[in-house]
Amino acid sequence: MKIILRSGAVSAAVGVGLSFAVLPVVPATAAGGSHVRCNDITALTNAINQANASGGRITLASRCTYTLTTPDNADDGLPEITGNVTITGRDTTIRRASDATQDFRIFHVMDGGTLTLKSLTVRGGSLANANGGGALNEEGTLNLSRTVIKDNDALEGGGLANTAGELNLDRSTVERNTAAEFGGGVLNDGTLTMKGGSLLRNRAVTSLGGGLENRTGSASLESVSVRGNTAIEGGGLRNANGSTLRLKSTTVRDNVAVSGAGLSNNASTATLVRSLVTRNTAITAGGGIANVANGQVTLTASRVVRNTPDNCSPAGSVTGCTNPTSASNTVTPSTSQLTPAADDIKARD
Template sequence: MRSPDGRPYRLARTCTYTLTAPDPENPGNGLPAITSEITVDGRGATIRRDAHGTKVPKFRILFVGPTGNLTLTRTTISGGFATDCPAFPDPPGLACGGGISNTGTMKVTRSKFIGNTSRSDVFAQGGGIDSPGSGSVSETEVTGNHVIYSGSEAGGGAAGGAIANDGPLTVTGSRLTGNTATVTKDTQSTAFAAGIISFAETTVEDTAISRNRAFAPGGFARAAVSNGIPAPGRLTVTGGAISDNTSDAPHGVAQGGGIANNGLMTVSRVKISGNRSVAKDGTARGGGVRVGPFGTLDLTDSHITGNTADAPNGTAQGGGLDNPDGGTLTARRNKVLRNTVTAKDGTAQGGGLYHAGGTTGLGTTTLQENTITHNRAGDGGGIFKASGVLTLNGDVVRDNQPNNCSPAGAVPGCTG
């Protein structure tokens, strides 16, 4: 649907439209469901739910139905609060897409999603955007959104603080910053992908993903950029930066600060820096990148620098790269620099890389022409190999502390 003269609907320039009640026909949504072709040019306008009114119900802002086709430009979506999941009506209790839930076709450009929330007692995903339909997001800021598992049962989850994709989806030239994924304390639940979660084919290009936080006390906190367990489609990240993100799981397990891969993933020309995997009294793996037991990761021409795995009184492994559970990692022409593993009164291994074959012993890491220098750990300052197959081919492993590779002789072609 367009305006009568065929042009896009144009909102009043920089105006704020405040919603105090949901659509009467579908109380989960602020505006009527989009079931046809609609083009909206916001011209800098904001559509927001009145989050300050004590009697205002909770509802998302926009829902694109299976027959809908939304083009949204220059619009801010704010304050939406999802308590249902129209894409997955069974089982009840799921919540998807605090700002927008797209089950049709969606094209978002030069817009903002700020301060939206998806919360559930079962499973929540997509604090800002949830897209099980076909979608694209370009030149868009997704900031300060939240995905929350608030249940008391074990095994719940919160995924995709900024964006959750059941695909296909392309994200280009955008910023996903300051989003969170959290779960109820001590429920053995999983908070993952405070930036973006991929459950289907996903492409991320020239996008900054920074300062996002997954928090799971007594549970599992998993990386700002993650895919499913395992995801059926490939997650491809090209260009841009994944920086200063945190996965925090006190007395739990933190699995990757920047990236956690448990499916098919390709990463090239990405700056992965300043990320943290933290688990006081627990296990912290992969400050920069973690590969799971079903993961296959191709990592090329990227910088993995200044990342940290830290587990006071626990076990920390893989400051830069971590492949501990039988996954497949192929890394070519990367710089793995100044990553750190610390564990006061605990175990700290693999400043640059930690590798183990997993329960099957079949996990493989293949390195080619990488530079692994100035990394630090309690042991294996450059590389710690516990088991499995790890090969070097023209790599430079030097100036790591307290040693380059450990145990002695475990990595052919690497000394001390």
Template sequence: MALPASSAHATTVHVGCSVPALVEAITTANSSPGADTLRLASKCTYRLTSPDTANPANGLPAITSDVTIDGNGATITRALSAPAFRILLVADTGTLTLNKITISGGKATDCPLFPGEAICGGGINNQGTLTVNHSRVVHNAADTAADNLFVEGGGIDSDGTATLNDTEVSDNTALFSGTTPSSADGGGIANDGPLTVNHSRVHHNTVRVTANPESLAFGAGLAAFAPTTVKNSIISNNLASAPGGTARGALSNGAPPPGEMIVTDTVIRDNTTSAPGGSALGGAIANNAKLSMNRTRILGNHATAPGGGTAGGGAIRSGAFGDLTLSSSTVRGNTASAPDGGTARGGGIDNPTGGTVTTDHTWIGENTAKATGGTARGGGVFNAVGSTTLNKSSVTGNKAGDGGGIFKESGTVTLNNSAVEHNKPNNCAPPDQVPGCTG
């Protein structure tokens, strides 16, 4: 008579404060049936000095089963003297939950989704399912000087499904320093799979490329290429730099249809997009897909292009395929700046290439478009080709060389129960191009 198969039970393992103990625990968990919890030594620093023997691109064995790591305030980091490797890889068969842990010092050398084409996921690369709770992902890097590669996800690169809860992603970098045209995106996070960010902080991350007119740096905080939800979070003080090239917003959305980014109850502030002699597009947000923003504040961001460049959208730049809805939100105190004879458009919102922008109960105020010796238009809003509709909204206290409130170069601007007033030097330009706007 056949005996009944034994059922898989969850197992909890206490891991001593040593790297060999952690490696052994992960290896055992991967080979055992059922879910496993690894409880790390309280506040221990697991300092990795050499990569995983089976896959030297990673510091620890790849997660291939259902594993929870309870950090107890511990840190897993790469030693400064160690060769380059990321900290963790979640394989496509893996499910990893991280609780109360810091992941730091990782330096990616490959990219599982784009082998031979990119460097990605300095701290964590996720091909399966990743959940990060009450944790920190800090001081990791995806960078390369090798030509004909791109870089993505300095802190986290997620190609599977990922959720971040009450987590800090900061001081990570995605850097391309080669000589050929290339791109760097997702200084903090890049996602090619579904992503949810709850009650988290994404700050002081950087994307940078070597000076080249064909290179791009974007999504210094978060670069999304799949459906993404951001709730009750802060995205701040991130930097995108592309000298002579194109730099785009700290939050970049390119989720293909029918994907959508939804941002709710979030603050996006003090981010900078810089492209000396190039194009700086969207100090806070660069959108070229469907984006819905609700009860969100976009404050004090900068798009700057000195040396005769173009700065578009101190807060938001909407691309040709952008479909942006702002509800009960604030766009305040942002700047598009192009000194040295450049062009500045849309201190608040720049919609220049055929996108659609709709606001409802939203204030666009105290934004500035400035270009010393150049052209500055649309302190609050700049519109060309596409359409902008303002419903029960206000555009007040903005400044530009012309069209202090709104500049409509072409396309359609519609005001529905909306006020455009107290802007300098005028409210709308050219005269009589925005129905319902005077002065």
């Protein structure tokens, strides 16, 4: 069999090969967005700046950790979000280096900005004198999808702080974050919507709202596990200052506080629908729910049971919530109550 190569075809093929050889290699920036190589912080910074200017999607390397050693500006590890920015990964982490010499949070969404994070872990942000260790949403929109906010700390809002903005969490987890004051996991002074996921083992060290401090906002949690959080008041959740809180198909369990271990509702409105508050422990009262300052708590097909030392305080303040006859005024939590079992997430009564 003869193979015939025509001279014109050969010339064309050679020409095409040379053309490809001289083309520069650049990240995709068209409709497909930008692709950032593993731990290329300069490229990530440039991609965010470009997305701020023109909008766009940034795709990070799968199963990679992007480590920030110095801040981009005074308080933020990455550029402030002023445009419409989407960052997507797969088992991908963005973190502040454990040996970083400066304190900074990871993300900061500014007024009018929108940041969407998908399949990421954000961890290690630290700000002793400011809010939002993992991310601060300041009058913007922050969307989290299948994202973990973990091991961050701040003055307020150890994991997330939402200031007059919109915060949406979809099947996301806020875990092991610490606030010196309000909101170990989340501080909400805006609108918060959370569907699926968990508020897990967060801590407000000297103040209020271990898992969530809904300080001056509106918060809706559906199919969420609020578990193992601690605070002085409102171990799992605190709803205060005329705020509104709605729980649907949500479990509040194994939280610890001096008062209001599961939920502290202070001069606010809380509605629980098909939800369970159980096995929370208060040092003084309100093991399940502390409802004070003329607050209103409504239980619809919901149970508040097996909390210590009581289910609801003051007695009779929550219609449909009764206390065990053996309820006492004080209790000393055991070590196991202060550190709930990690694999015990199933709601039981």
